[in-house]
Amino acid sequence: xxxxxxxxxxxxxxxxxxxxxxxxxxxxxxxxxxxxxxxxxxxxxxxxxxxxxxxxxxxxxxxxxxxxxxxxxxxxxxxxxxxxxxxxxxxxxxxxxxxxxxxxxxxxxxxxxxxxxxxxxxxxxxxxxxxxxxxxxxxxxxxxxxxxxxxxxxxxxxxxxxxxxxxxxxxxxxxxxxxxxxxxxxxxxxxxxxxxxxxxxxxxxxxxxxxxxxxxxxxxxxxxxxxxxxxxxxxxxxxxxxxxxxxxxxxxxxxxxxxxxxxxxxxxxxxxxxxxxxxxxxxxxxxxxxxxxxxxxxxxxxxxxxxxxxxxx
Amino acid sequence: xxxxxxxxxxxxxxxxxxxxxxxxxxxxxxxxxxxxxxxxxxxxxxxxxxxxxxxxxxxxxxxxxxxxxxxxxxxxxxxxxxxxxxxxxxxxxxxxxxxxxxxxxxxxxxxxxxxxxxxxxxxxxxxxxxxxxxxxxxxxxxxxxxxxxxxxxxxxxxxxxxxxxxxxxxxxxxxxxxxxxxxxxxxxxxxxxxxxxxxxxxxxxxxxxxxxxxxxxxxxxxxxxxxxxxxxxxxxxxxxxxxxxxxxxxxxxxxxxxxxxxxxxxxxxxxxxxxxxxxxx
Numbered sequence: 031x032x033x034x035x036x037x038x039x040x041x042x043x044x045x046x047x048x049x050x051x052x053x054x055x056x057x058x059x060x061x062x063x064x065x066x067x068x069x070x071x072x073x074x075x076x077x078x079x080x081x082x083x084x085x086x087x088x089x090x091x092x093x094x095x096x097x098x099x100x101x102x103x104x105x106x107x108x109x110x111x112x113x114x115x116x117x118x119x120x121x122x123x124x125x126x127x128x129x130x131x132x133x134x135x136x137x138x139x140x141x142x143x144x145x146x147x148x149x150x151x152x153x154x155x156x157x158x159x160x161x162x163x164x165x166x167x168x169x170x171x172x173x174x175x176x177x178x179x180x181x182x183x184x185x186x187x188x189x190x191x192x193x194x195x196x197x198x199x200x201x202x203x204x205x206x207x208x209x210x211x212x213x214x215x216x217x218x219x220x221x222x223x224x225x226x227x228x229x230x231x232x233x234x235x236x237x238x239x240x241x242x243x244x245x246x247x248x249x250x251x252x253x254x255x256x257x258x259x260x261x262x263x264x265x266x267x268x269x270x271x272x273x274x275x276x277x278x279x280x281x282x283x284x285x286x287x288x289x290x291x292x293x294x295x296x297x298x299x300x301x302x303x304x305x306x307x308x309x310x311x312x313x314x315x316x317x318x319x320x321x322x323x324x325x326x327x328x329x330x331x332x333x334x335x336x337x338x339x340x341x342x343x
Numbered sequence: 344x345x346x347x348x349x350x351x352x353x354x355x356x357x358x359x360x361x362x363x364x365x366x367x368x369x370x371x372x373x374x375x376x377x378x379x380x381x382x383x384x385x386x387x388x389x390x391x392x393x394x395x396x397x398x399x400x401x402x403x404x405x406x407x408x409x410x411x412x413x414x415x416x417x418x419x420x421x422x423x424x425x426x427x428x429x430x431x432x433x434x435x436x437x438x439x440x441x442x443x444x445x446x447x448x449x450x451x452x453x454x455x456x457x458x459x460x461x462x463x464x465x466x467x468x469x470x471x472x473x474x475x476x477x478x479x480x481x482x483x484x485x486x487x488x489x490x491x492x493x494x495x496x497x498x499x500x501x502x503x504x505x506x507x508x509x510x511x512x513x514x515x516x517x518x519x520x521x522x523x524x525x526x527x528x529x530x531x532x533x534x535x536x537x538x539x540x541x542x543x544x545x546x547x548x549x550x551x552x553x554x555x556x557x558x559x560x561x562x563x564x565x566x567x568x569x570x571x572x573x574x575x576x577x578x579x580x581x582x583x584x585x586x587x588x589x590x591x592x593x594x595x596x597x598x599x600x601x602x603x604x605x606x607x608x609x610x611x612x613x614x615x616x617x618x619x620x621x622x623x624x
Contacts (some may be wrong), residue, residue, distance in 0.1 A: 059481065082475065083509070093465040097409070097472025100458060101449070101480065121465055121499075129450050129459040198567075233616035 035174075040138040042177035044069025047106055047136075048076045049178075057185065059240035060095050062088050067197075068108040068129045068138045078110045092121035092133075097340075099131040104185060107133060111194055112142035115156035126190050126216055127163040132185045135160075139168070139281030140194040142310060142327050143232055143320040147284045150314035158287020160192040165193040167213055168260040170289075170318045172234035175204035179211035187213055191234070192263055194231065198320045201235050216263040222250030225338045226270035229280035230256050230289050232324075233308070237280050239331035240338065247335075249342050259289050264296055271303040276341040278306045280334050282324075285309040306337040344562050349622050352558045354388040355425055357618035360587045361611060362434050364422025370438035373446065377491060378562030379554070380522040380582040385422035387561045388487065397427040399456040406415070406484055407473050409458040411466025412491035412520065414599070419585030420444055420453065429456035440614035465551040467517060471507045474575075485569070488581045492522040493525030496534045500570035501546065507575040508547030515575040516568040517548075520555065524595040539579050550575040552605040555580025588613055 049071060051057045058080045065071040065083065074081035084091035087110050095105035107114070114137040115122070126133045137156060144152045160168045167187060171177035177195060191213075213293040220241045229237035234255045241253040252270055256263060271277055277297065278317070279290035291308035297303045310327050324330055367373035369503045389395070393406045415439060424431040436442035443452035447461030457498050457523075458473075460466040470488035477484040494500065519539060526599050536542075543550045549558045549571045553560040561580075568576035584598070585591030588610040602610055 080479070084506060085502075085509075087499075088503035089464075089499040090468040090471075090506055092504060093468030094463075094472030094503070095501070097458065097469035097474075098476040099472075099474035100407075100469065101473050101482075101484075102403075103476050103479065113419070120462060121468075124462040125459070125469055127467045289444065 034201045036201055037174040038197055038199045039171055039174065039195040040069045040113055040175040040197060042174040043091050043114055043136050043138065043181060044072035046178040046181035047073040048092040050182060051077050053222055054104065054105045054185065057183060058082065058098065058103050060084055060091050060105055061110045062091050062113065064109055066132040068136065070108050075252055085310055087280055088118040089121045092118040095133045096125040096129065096131045099133045105133050106136050108136045108138065110151060111137035111153035111156045114154055115159045115192065119159050123163050129164055130165050130189050132188055135192045136195065137192065138195040138331065139197045140295040141196065141232065142194055142323045142329065143198040143282060143313045145197065145323060146317050148317035149213050149314040153285065154284040154310045154315065156194060156198040157259050157281070157283045157289060161287065166260065168256065169213070169257055169258060170194045170231040170332060171257050172255055173200055173204055175206045175209050176211060179209065179326040180257060183211050196232050198232065200232050203235060203238065203248050212263045214258050214263055215261045216279065217255040218252060219255055220251060220253035222252040224249045224251060225276040225278060226252045226254060227273040227278045227280065227334060227338060228254045228256050228267065228289065228293055229272065233280040233329060234280050236329065236331040237334055240334035242282050244329060244338055247339065249338065251338060256289060259292055262296060264290050267293055268301050271297050276304050277336045278334060278341065281309060282329055283309055285311055304341055306341055307339050308334050326340045344559050344595060349558055350621060351392055352386055353621045354618060355390060356383050357614055357621060358425050359386050359418060359421040361614045362424060362431065364416040364586065364588070364607060364610045366420065366434045366437035367601040369435040370474065371601050373417050373438060374414040375417065375508055375602065376584040376591060376594070377412060378464045379586045379588060379591065380584045380588065381415055381489060381520045382562070383517060383556050383558065384419050384489065384520070384580065387558055388424045389588045391562065392565050393487070394516065395455065397455070400428055403483070407457040409466040409470040409488040410448050410460050411470065412461030412463065413416065413466060416446065416448050417450060418465040423455040424476050443610040444488070463491070463494040464499035465470070468501055468503040470609070471503045471515060472510060474507065475510050477514055478512065480497045485516065488515060488517045490519050492519055492521045492523065492530050492536055492539065493533070494537065495519065495536050497550070498585060502547050504546040504548065511529050511573050513572050516565070517575065517577050519577065519579045520582055521579050522582045524584045524593070524598065526595065528595050543577040543579070548575050548606045550577045550579065551623045552579045552581065555582035584608045587617065
């Protein structure tokens with residue numbers, strides 16, 4: 031795997047914004063003193079007149095972006111997931127979600143893999159918070175190709191979108207030449223009928239590896255990438271549940287309120303199926319190198335394979 | 344301002360106040376106190392200051408108004424209805440299931456409402472964002488926001504003021520309705536926001552204090568606001584909460600309480616009499 035190209039999806043975000051801005055004059059960017067980290071600094075360098083630092087004041091930034099959007103601009107608003115979805119939740123809910131304004135929230139540094147900064151900065155609640163807002167689209171892309179496609183799709187979508195990006199460089203496994211992204215549509219990365227593994231974000235690559243591990247043990251897993259947590263690709267999930275009879279969900283997020291619960295809620299109502307949720311188990315994170323933390327919190331291919339085996343056993 | 348112009352404004356302000364009483368009485372809830380303190384401002388803005396078209400509420404070239412103190416929607420709605428944005432009889436549907444006149448302003452349902460508000464402190468940010476957008480888009484558009492003097496206890500307001508000053512949003516004019524009361528009592532007792540003028544000045548605003556029930560002072564202040572370049576403008580208007588209805592004046596208890604049938608009759612009689620006096624001028 032040493033030759034696999036790795037790119038953090040936050041870098042994809044900054045690059046995608048810069049590329050999109052060339053075609054779309056109405057695209058503007060707001061940041062809260064984190065442009066270097068969220069990578070909107072890349073955009074700022076190319077389009078200094080369309081990048082607005084709001085200082086360390088996320089609440090104002092969200093509502094100001096709402097106002098700018100009401101005037102016809104398409105603001106991408108950035109901070110760390112903790113301070114975007116977390117601190118500014120109510121501004122997003124009331125000033126962006128309720129009026130259904132065309133604001134895109136580009137939140138970087140989602141999940142445990144933030145690493146050394148520790149629990150205060152490791153947002154594992156953003157999917158839950160953003161899913162709860164009516165009309166909000168929630169995206170968690172898995173690699174560079176998907177992240178850039180998601181930014182473009184978010185721009186083209188009319189209405190609020192939350193995009194979560196990661197700090198950690200992750201393998202690029204999609205082929206840009208053939209990849210097609212659509213909001214609300216999942217992607218089958220591996221065929222199988224023994225167990226369905228449904229993942230998003232950084233855990234998609236882990237899920238693919240888990241599929242290989244399981245194949246070695248004679249278990250054929252269907253591996254699904256569900257970048258869009260909301261609206262959920264219900265048909266794809268239901269078909270997987272019907273075909274495989276067992277489902278494992280995987281996300282770099284609390285098992286409360288994220289992809290796992292979205293899948294469980296759908297299956298409970300429409301196709302009761304045994305499920306195991308791989309995610310952060312109702313606990314705060316801690317400081318440490320990202321790779322070690324993913325192991326500590328049980329978010330690796332090995333953990334996913336173990337959950338699948340338990341279901342199949 | 345001619346005597347006739349002033350008379351027209353005074354008459355409209357009486358009708359706006361009656362609309363506030365009609366709406367909140369019909370809803371059996373809502374916020375008459377702050378709607379009445381700002382009734383003269385709503386009247387002035389929608390008669391004289393804002394470039395808006397009641398026949399084309401979404402006209403792109405219009406000025407924007409954000410009611411940051413969104414709970415005083417009854418006052419805004421009454422002014423919009425009086426200017427013909429929608430029928431005045433609809434004010435009686437305020438807060439009812441199925442009505443477009445939501446308890447707090449909804450930009451997607453109410454003709455003439457430029458921003459959905461209700462959660463205090465957010466509207467002023469949205470207004471600042473609008474003014475920034477207008478600047479980027481090189482539009483001739485002014486943006487106004489009305490805040491409560493209790494509302495400025497929200498930290499976000501000061502974030503927004505920093506932002507407005509930093510980006511030199513000289514097309515932004517904020518107005519503080521300084522009626523001195525909030526739900527729990529006097530603002531100075533609940534969480535003292537004074538000195539408001541000094542604080543706004545320290546945040547880089549050009550500031551002017553006026554009597555919020557004096558149309559001539561409003562005319563002068565808004566002219567100053569339009570002439571001021573390079574920084575945003577703030578008008579702190581001294582008002583009386585519940586203005587125009589004797590038993591509601593300067594009473595915190597009328598912040599968020601509707602008049603009952605008897606109180607409704609008395610309030611409407613007082614306002615009808617005030618209107619008759621204006622018309623006889």
